[in-house]
Amino acid sequence: MAYEVLARKWRPQQFSDVVGQGHVTRTLTNAIETDRVAHAYMFVGSRGTGKTTSARILAKALNCEKGPTPYPCDVCDSCKEVMAGNSLDVIEIDGASNNGVDQVRDLRDNARYAPARGPYKIYIIDEVHMLSTQAFNALLKTLEEPPEHVKFIFATTDVHKVLPTILSRCQRFDLRRISVQDIVDRLRKGCEEEGINITEDALLAIARGAEGGLRDAESALDQIISFRGKDIGEDDVLAVFGLVSRHVLENLTMAILKSDVPQIIHIVAEMDQAGKDLQRVVMELLESFRNLLVVIYAESGAAALELPEAQLAYYKNIAPDFEAGRILKIIDLLVEADGRMRYALSKKTLLETGLIRCSRAAETATINELLKQVADLKKNFKSGGAVAGSPSATTVSFGTSGQKKKIAxxxxxxxxxxxxxxxxxxxxxxxxxxxxxxxxxxxxxxxxxxxxxxxxxxxxxxxxxxxxxxxxxxxxxxxxxxxxxxxxxxxxxxxxxxxxxxxxxxxxxxxxxGKTQMLTKEQQWYANPVVRLVVDAFNGEITDIRE
The missing domain is CATH 3.30.300.180 (DnaA, N-terminal domain)
Structure with missing residues (x-):
């Protein structure tokens, strides 16, 4: 028998097997159980999130010999035909190659005929946004009032290209990108079934590279197995796909946060020599700093990140040491670097300069930090804590807290x-x-x-x-x-x-x-002991005055 790739072999056959789309499967299950199945559905989502799979399971559930049932038997002839893709009553159409008005007219004419075996004739149109405007218009009347035995299921990655008149006639389901943790759990389960030994870091690297698409992750695992066999480590995944290890990303993140420029240059040079995708490194860093920002703000709610426990513990460990305003500056600079690198000839140079700018932002005090320090200084000043060596200390002396000020x-x-x-x-x-x-x-x-x-x-x-x-x-x-x-x-x-x-x-x-002897406004404010204390504490100067 010909080899079957993992993405097809592990394709879900029941609603309960669909990963990361509980809001969709629960609604469809309840609709079947309560006999509230609509005549048209629109599944929207990025690649590999389960649009076509959900459509096939729904078709199988509606035409199962035991149904309609939310739990198709997978053993009757109808279920087997749907799974094999040769059912006469479940017609799958590629919207990219059948996008003309003539094909839609044929569909409309054939829809009038009763199904061959099951209770419903189901049309699954993949990439429906590829249909022409004329084809959409030809489908409108049939879609609004189809025969009782006809169901339409549409799938698309670009829903904004679908006419609003089509969308208004469908129940829409938005399929989310699958979380890293859900992908890792599914791959781990599949590897156990196949007898494959793979490390957690390797699974995490594959899941990160999949960018929310389970099919991409399964295809990547298939390729790794062909390369390495049944014993797979993180280095194998990184070597094949040019990804950066989690530890390297963590080291680079800390180098930026600590403004360690030599370490930044060293890590970038190593990644470049190893042939890593530097554009992807920027995206990985963006994700890393975004996770750190969420942990700083969310605290106990950081579990919503759905990261592996070890990675979440890392962010929780370093979050107290850094201020959110600086992280936001770094994220802005990384977004800017990503945009510039897309059209650059020397990505390494732009990455180095971009990360050095990020490191400088990491050590630059934010306005909130400065205001907090100024408030602390003023509080200390008012309570009698004149800073030793400051200009005000020679002209102002204070007693203990609660006593009157004694002005020299x-x-x-x-x-x-x-x-x-x-x-x-x-x-x-x-x-x-x-x-x-x-x-x-x-x-x-x-x-x-x-x-x-x-x-x-x-x-x-x-x-x-x-x-x-x-x-x-x-x-x-x-x-x-x-x-x-x-x-x-x-x-x-x-x-x-x-x-x-x-x-x-x-x-x-x-x-x-007579203005020659007039002190400037800045000099007048600097004569104020409190202002002078703050300016000298930050080794700064007065550049703007707002009253």
Missing amino acids: PAGEVETLLKTWYEIIDQVGKADLLAKSSLLNTAPLKTTETQLVVGYDPEFTNDRSRLEDNRAKLALSRAVERYLGRQLSVVYEPLKADDPRPLPADKPMNSSGA
């Missing part, structure tokens, strides 16, 4: 004298009338809670304007930008020997003269 006033008056006219100009933005009165004043001293401002006795009449609450509040807020704390303002007359604002510091007029 040394240097504060000098700072205010140098910038007094700039402060007056800021007050003028809030209270224009107070600005002219403040031109005849000068800062005298600061205490823990107060700023003492002297006014020229010659202009005593202006004091009432200076004592206005709005003017005092504007002055207090302007001073806060330079001293980093808000003080209440009190006034007293100037004495002859009291220091005055430096002559070089001239008041600003409406034309903008």
